[in-house]
Amino acid sequence: MECNKVEILAVKAVSQHYYLLTLMAPRLARSVRPGQFVQVRVADGLDPLLRRPFSVHDWDAKQGTVALLVQVRGKGSKMLADKRPGERLDVLGPLGRGFEISETKGRALLVGGGIGAAPLWSLARQLKDKTWDLTVLLGASADSLLVKAVDFSHLANTIIATDDGSAGIKGKITKLLPLAASDYNQVYACGPKPMLAALAVWTKAAGFPLQVSLDEVMACGMGVCLGCAQPVKHNKSVNYAKVCTQGPVFDADEVVWNE
Amino acid sequence: MNSINLTTKLGALTLKNPVVTASGTFGFGLEYAQLFDIGMLGGVVVKGLTLNPRPGNPPPRIVETPAGLLNAIGLENPGLESFLRDTLPCLKEYNVPVIVNISGNTIDEYAAMAAGLNESGVQAVEVNISCPNVKQGGMVFGTSPEQAAQVTAAVRANTALPLIVKLSPNVTDIVTIAQGVAAAGADAISLINTLLGMAIDVQRKRPALGNVFGGLSGPAVKPVALRMVWQVSQAVELPIIGMGGIASSQDALEFILAGASAVSVGTGNFINPKLTVEIIEGLAEYCREEGINDISDLIGAAWRRQ
Ligand SMILES: Cc1cc2nc3c(=O)[nH]c(=O)nc-3n(C[C@H](O)[C@H](O)[C@H](O)COP(=O)(O)OP(=O)(O)OC[C@H]3O[C@@H](n4cnc5c(N)ncnc54)[C@H](O)[C@@H]3O)c2cc1C
Ligand SMILES: Cc1cc2nc3c(=O)[nH]c(=O)nc-3n(C[C@H](O)[C@H](O)[C@H](O)COP(=O)(O)O)c2cc1C
Ligand code: FES
Numbered sequence: 001m002e003c004n005k006v007e008i009l010a011v012k013a014v015s016q017h018y019y020l021l022t023l024m025a026p027r028l029a030r031s032v033r034p035g036q037f038v039q040v041r042v043a044d045g046l047d048p049l050l051r052r053p054f055s056v057h058d059w060d061a062k063q064g065t066v067a068l069l070v071q072v073r074g075k076g077s078k079m080l081a082d083k084r085p086g087e088r089l090d091v092l093g094p095l096g097r098g099f100e101i102s103e104t105k106g107r108a109l110l111v112g113g114g115i116g117a118a119p120l121w122s123l124a125r126q127l128k129d130k131t132w133d134l135t136v137l138l139g140a141s142a143d144s145l146l147v148k149a150v151d152f153s154h155l156a157n158t159i160i161a162t163d164d165g166s167a168g169i170k171g172k173i174t175k176l177l178p179l180a181a182s183d184y185n186q187v188y189a190c191g192p193k194p195m196l197a198a199l200a201v202w203t204k205a206a207g208f209p210l211q212v213s214l215d216e217v218m219a220c221g222m223g224v225c226l227g228c229a230q231p232v233k234h235n236k237s238v239n240y241a242k243v244c245t246q247g248p249v250f251d252a253d254e255v256v257w258n259e
Numbered sequence: 260m261n262s263i264n265l266t267t268k269l270g271a272l273t274l275k276n277p278v279v280t281a282s283g284t285f286g287f288g289l290e291y292a293q294l295f296d297i298g299m300l301g302g303v304v305v306k307g308l309t310l311n312p313r314p315g316n317p318p319p320r321i322v323e324t325p326a327g328l329l330n331a332i333g334l335e336n337p338g339l340e341s342f343l344r345d346t347l348p349c350l351k352e353y354n355v356p357v358i359v360n361i362s363g364n365t366i367d368e369y370a371a372m373a374a375g376l377n378e379s380g381v382q383a384v385e386v387n388i389s390c391p392n393v394k395q396g397g398m399v400f401g402t403s404p405e406q407a408a409q410v411t412a413a414v415r416a417n418t419a420l421p422l423i424v425k426l427s428p429n430v431t432d433i434v435t436i437a438q439g440v441a442a443a444g445a446d447a448i449s450l451i452n453t454l455l456g457m458a459i460d461v462q463r464k465r466p467a468l469g470n471v472f473g474g475l476s477g478p479a480v481k482p483v484a485l486r487m488v489w490q491v492s493q494a495v496e497l498p499i500i501g502m503g504g505i506a507s508s509q510d511a512l513e514f515i516l517a518g519a520s521a522v523s524v525g526t527g528n529f530i531n532p533k534l535t536v537e538i539i540e541g542l543a544e545y546c547r548e549e550g551i552n553d554i555s556d557l558i559g560a561a562w563r564r565q
Contacts, residue, residue, distance in 0.1 A: 001293050003532050041530065046326040046478045046506070050529060092532060219321050219328060220529045224286030224306075226332045227321035240315055240335060245290075 001095065001222075002027060005088040009065065011081065016144040018115070019070045019081040020057070021089075026064030028093055032056045034123035035098030035213055035249045038068070039221035041090035042076045051092065052076045053218050053244075055119035055190075069147065071115040095221050096248050099123050099188055099211055106185030107133045109208070110156070111199055113173055113191020114140045117147035119213055123188060128155045135159070135180050139173025139195070142166045174198045184208045190215075197257040210252035216243040231256035263546045264553040265539070267301070267520050269498050270446030272383050272421040274301035274356060274521060277554060278511065278539050281502050281525030282307050282360035282385065282425075283332065287346045292353060294532050299539065301521060302356040305342070307387050309361070310368050310375075312338035317469040322458045327479030328526050329456055331470035334362055334390055339375050347379060356382035358423065362390055366406075366413045373418040384420050386410060386445075389427030389452035391474045401427035401436070401452070408439040415444030423500065425449035426491075428483055437491040449500040449523065450491060451484045477526040478504040485517050492518025492559055506530065508541020515542075515554070516561040 010022040028038070039051035057069040070080050083089065101123075108127055112120045117138055127134055134156035140146045143166035152158045160168025161176050169176065173195055187203050189196055190213035203210040216228040223245035232241040232254045241247065241254075265276040279302040285291060288303040297303060315335025322329045337345075339361075350357055359381050363369040373384055388401035388410050400406045411424050424440040426433065428451040437448055453474025458467040484503025492499050501519030504526070505511050511522045527534045546554055 003294055048323060049326055049328060049477055049526075050323050090531075217319055217321055219330070219526075220284075220532075222286075222290045222532070224290050225284060225321070225330070225529060226306075226315060226335045227330060229315060229318045229320055229335070231317075240318075 001093065003090070003092040005090050008083050008085055008087050008089055010085050011083050013081075014069070014148070015146075017072050018147065019072070021068045021070060021080060021083065023066045023068070023089060023091065024064060025066045025091060028056075028091065029059040029061045029064050029066050032059055032066065032094040033098040034101075034126055035119050036094040036096050037119075037221075037248060038091050038093030039095060039218070040068070040080065042079045048076045048079075050219055051221060052080070053095075053221060055213070056094065056122065057118045058122050058125075069115070069118040092221060096244055097246065099213070099249050101126060101130065102186065103130075105130055105132050107182060109135050109137070109180060109182070109184045109187045111137045111173060111187065111189040111191065111195075112139070112147060113195040114145050115147060116189070116191030116213070117152075119190055120188065121148060121151065124152060124155050135182065137161070137173055137176050137180055139176070139191070174202070177202050186211065189213070193257075196252070200252040200255070200257060203252065211249050212252050212255065213248045214243050214250060214255070215248070218244050220244070263543050263551070264555075265543060267555060269383065269423065269500065269521060270421045272356065272446075276301045276539050277515065277521040277542070278535050279358065279500065279521055279523050280304050280528065280535060281523040282387065284525040284528050287342070288350050288353065288355070288357070289346070291528070291532060295536055298354045299536055300355050302358050302382065303350070304358040304360055304385055304523065305350075306336055307334050307360045307362050307390065308336050308339050308342055308372070309334060309363060310339055310372055312336065312341065319467065319469055322467045322473070324456075324458060324475065324479065327475050327477040328529075329458055329468060329473035329475050330453070331468045331473035333470060339372055343375070343379055347381070351380065358383040358385050360385040360387050360425070362387045366410055369410050370413040370417045373414040373420075376420065377418055381420070383423055384414065384418055385423040385425050385449055386414050387425050387452070389425050391427070391429065391453055391455045391472065398427050398429060398452075398455075402430050404435050404439040407436050408443040411440040411443035411445050421446045423447040423449055425452055427452050428480075428487060428503075429455050433487045434490055434494045437495045441495045441497050445497060447498045447500060447520075448491060448495065449502065450487050451480070451503045454480055454483065476503070478506050480504050481510060485513055488514055488519050489517040489562065493562055505538070506534070508538045508545065511538045511542060512545060512557070515557050516559070518559040518562060520555075520558055
């Protein structure tokens with residue numbers, strides 16, 4: 001883990017709401033794993049005060065580059081989207097526990113809701129390198145909020161759903177699950193909590209192991225402030241886990257969904 | 260050129276420089292050791308401990324406000340025994356003074372914790388009578404002059420360690436409370452804990468924090484903290500650890516000039532994880548530029564100059 005100012009190489013609008021930031025960060029690119037994240041300081045001033053967490057979307061260890069896929073939501077993400085190449089960005093990372101990939105290859109289902117698909121891209125690449133057989137489900141409220149659908153389709157059978165029907169099948173991503181029915185050795189997912197909760201019910205019934213990447217507001221990102229608490233089952237009692245260091249990736253079985 | 264003397268005293272405790280970490284913002288010290296040598300710090304004040312483990316409050320626990328942070332962690336901690344057994348031995352390897360922040364539901368619990376720390380090899384106790392995020396104890400003790408003095412006296416009776424009492428800013432007269440804990444045997448005073456506040460989520464039309472109220476920290480609270488350090492340092496003979504919104508060495512200097520013998524960095528750690536060491540360097544640099552050999556010459560200089 002390190003905290004450094006790195007150079008922004010490119011800022012590219014990839015859709016109406018999404019921006020791809022490419023950074024020159026060789027050490028980060030060498031050490032990061034799929035599902036890990038960084039804490040980015042979006043401005044030097046005091047408002048916004050806190051760093052913002054972003055998954056590492058993609059990286060190239062040889063070139064030393066790292067890419068973040070940023071959805072503009074509020075003032076911090078807007079400031080990031082407005083950055084220019086050549087500016088420097090204060091980045092802390094890599095942070096958290098990413099996705100676990102079994103060494104024995106198998107068949108995986110990746111489910112991404114909206115910007116939740118961002119961390120699944122590097123995961124898909126690594127699984128593909130290990131010759132896993134992949135199916136990807138991508139969902140969003142509308143076409144403009146779908147993430148990199150084209151690239152995923154290079155790697156895997158990709159099925160799309162949008163709430164308004166502007167791309168793929170009309171409806172919630174969970175509607176696609178029967179279409180993707182198969183025997184999976186592992187299911188991976190990231191997206192809104194209700195989507196993950198519905199998926200947890202489906203995978204449990206089908207007997208597939210599910211890893212989910214959770215989203216919680218963070219201050220430190222390093223396990224010291226205890227701000228990012230998520231209730232998890234521990235033996236027979238319920239504890240709070242730190243999403244930043246014990247996650248963001250959890251086994252769905254551990255997570256208490258009905259908060 | 261002579262090297263600058265940055266050492267400072269908190270009663271019997273001498274720190275090699277006046278920069279420590281604020282409880283709850285540096286974990287148990289080990290996390291930041293991945294980024295820099297925490298042995299460079301004047302001291303590490305660990306996350307607030309209670310006698311028994313506490314699960315803390317339901318999420319969401321933090322909300323950002325302009326230049327500030329509202330938190331409602333609710334003193335989540337593994338309990339004193341687990342800290343002494345599992346964490347303290349690792350922390351001791353770093354050769355940094357360890358100050359243990361303690362909280363209790365009752366005066367007896369404070370006393371028992373102080374007694375439990377006596378043989379542990381920690382350097383000081385910081386008594387938290389100012390947490391705004393717990394139902395029992397916490398801030399209740401810090402807002403009543405009698406109870407603040409009673410807690411202090413009970414801890415004093417059970418420990419020979421340097422005793423620091425951390426006060427709440429959520430009072431009308433901070434000086435009376437400070438005088439009470441001084442008379443009850445405190446060796447130093449920490450100022451300030453967080454200010455009680457709240458935020459509303461307009462989308463969900465309800466309080467943004469799971470616990471409704473939270474404690475405000477960060478640069479937004481600095482003027483309040485500075486005013487309290489100024490008032491208390493003139494009214495009470497004890498050394499003060501000043502904190503509240505410190506985000507640069509300039510901020511730290513303001514607290515020292517207002518009367519603080521040491522400063523504590525809290526929310527600033529989240530924004531810049533290496534802030535504490537940058538402040539130590541900044542203080543030395545300032546002294547060099549101003550031709551000051553001993554940083555203690557700056558303590559309270561602003562009120563002596565009025
Ligand atoms: C581990 C992790 C990885 C993440 N990865 C990515 C990523 O790859 N790409 C991406 O675009 N976003 C990602 N996020 C979400 C991102 O951190 C938030 O969108 C961002 O912090 C919002 O900042 P802002 O200043 O733009 O919004 P603010 O002005 O702070 O808030 C605007 C809106 O966004 C909501 N919001 C704020 N913080 C979060 C949060 N942590 N999660 C969800 N909603 C939030 C607020 O409730 C509010 O409605 C990730 C979050 C986590 C915890
Ligand atoms: C997330 C968080 C947790 C805290 N936990 C404690 C605690 O356990 N005990 C305590 O005495 N103060 C606690 N505090 C208060 C800080 O130690 C400090 O007094 C306060 O935040 C003001 O300083 P700052 O503005 O530099 O953060 C906490 C503050 C924050 C932000
Ligand atoms: S964000 Fe601070 S503990 Fe997780």
